[in-house]
Amino acid sequence: MTTWGAILATAAGCYLLKLAGLSVPQRVLEHPVMARMSDLLPVALLAALAAVQTFSTGDSLVLDARVAGMAVAVVALLLRAPFLVVVGAAAATAALLRLIN
Amino acid sequence: MTEAVEGWPVTRASVLRTALSVGVATGAYGVSFGALGVAGGLSVVQTCAMSVLLFTGGSQFALIGVLGGGGSPVSGTASAVLLGVRNVVYGASLAGMLRLHGLRRLVGAQLVIDESTAVALGAEPNGERASRLGFWATGLAVFVLWNLATLVGALAGSVIGDTAALGLDAAAPAAFLALLWPRLNSRPTWLTALTAALVAVLAVPFVPAGVPVLIAALVPAIAVMARRRTA
Numbered sequence: 001m002t003t004w005g006a007i008l009a010t011a012a013g014c015y016l017l018k019l020a021g022l023s024v025p026q027r028v029l030e031h032p033v034m035a036r037m038s039d040l041l042p043v044a045l046l047a048a049l050a051a052v053q054t055f056s057t058g059d060s061l062v063l064d065a066r067v068a069g070m071a072v073a074v075v076a077l078l079l080r081a082p083f084l085v086v087v088g089a090a091a092a093t094a095a096l097l098r099l100i101n
Numbered sequence: 102m103t104e105a106v107e108g109w110p111v112t113r114a115s116v117l118r119t120a121l122s123v124g125v126a127t128g129a130y131g132v133s134f135g136a137l138g139v140a141g142g143l144s145v146v147q148t149c150a151m152s153v154l155l156f157t158g159g160s161q162f163a164l165i166g167v168l169g170g171g172g173s174p175v176s177g178t179a180s181a182v183l184l185g186v187r188n189v190v191y192g193a194s195l196a197g198m199l200r201l202h203g204l205r206r207l208v209g210a211q212l213v214i215d216e217s218t219a220v221a222l223g224a225e226p227n228g229e230r231a232s233r234l235g236f237w238a239t240g241l242a243v244f245v246l247w248n249l250a251t252l253v254g255a256l257a258g259s260v261i262g263d264t265a266a267l268g269l270d271a272a273a274p275a276a277f278l279a280l281l282w283p284r285l286n287s288r289p290t291w292l293t294a295l296t297a298a299l300v301a302v303l304a305v306p307f308v309p310a311g312v313p314v315l316i317a318a319l320v321p322a323i324a325v326m327a328r329r330r331t332a
Contacts, residue, residue: 010164019207
């Protein structure tokens with residue numbers, strides 16, 4: 001397989017997976033178990049994404065400036081800061097810590 | 102997020118602001134992807150083609166990681182597609198609110214990624230209209246900025262690849278946390294969030310990048326099944 005072959009095969013595979021998700025039939029989604037799942041699934045996905053992107057790089061666990069950024073984000077959220085302030089405060093905290101070190 | 106009582110114009114402005122800021126933060130990663138692609142031996146055209154055609158960051162980084170590290174294109178393809186499996190979960194959780202058919206579904210499918218899903222689900226308390234706007238606005242903003250940034254990164258090489266110095270790697274998880282926050286309104290949601298976060302982080306050293314989130318997606322399934330059995 002050439003590099004172009006790998007790119008095109010991966011593109012086809014990734015696209016079909018995205019399309020498959022969108023094409024799950026409505027009656028499957030309306031099943032009581034699925035209905036309860038749909039409340040909790042986004043919570044699990046968002047929590048997992050936030051945690052993984054805070055504590056890992058590739059396949060290793062890392063504690064770095066991002067953790068401080070997230071701590072500041074939590075404080076901002078507790079103070080009911082708007083979305084952009086929360087995100088900006090986290091980035092600024094991480095950038096500042098890296099500048100100092 | 103704005104309360105529904107404030108009316109659609111306020112909600113729309115809030116969703117669009119969120120979409121744009123997520124797009125800018127994510128697009129910035131495109132610079133590092135472009136730089137890494139070229140550094141890994143891909144041409145500028147190949148690197149840019151990946152951002153247009155794959156358009157799912159985890160899979161893109163996985164493929165250039167394997168190709169650049171001297172791995173076979175077949176194993177690169179396999180791990181990149183495996184990482185894309187989480188988009189099935191995302192698509193399924195979006196299907197009910199988006200209800201796309203025909204051409205719109207074919208176009209919309211390409212925009213099913215971490216960020217568009219997160220913003221759409223985050224806007225859900227403000228109604229389906231806000232969710233749909235969140236999905237399309239975020240998907241398109243990220244698509245445009247991710248591809249522009251890939252081109253810039255590929256052309257500039259490794260010179261401006263350091264998005265970490267700007268703290269952008271902390272911006273993405275903070276955005277996910279801010280989207281999660283309003284949903285943490287009961288004991289089951291807190292338990293689910295904490296368990297999913299813990300499971301995902303603990304899985305990181307043992308499975309390829311992207312898979313921990315998939316494993317965490319099983320947490321609500323197990324919780325719902327367990328409650329069904331005891332009920």
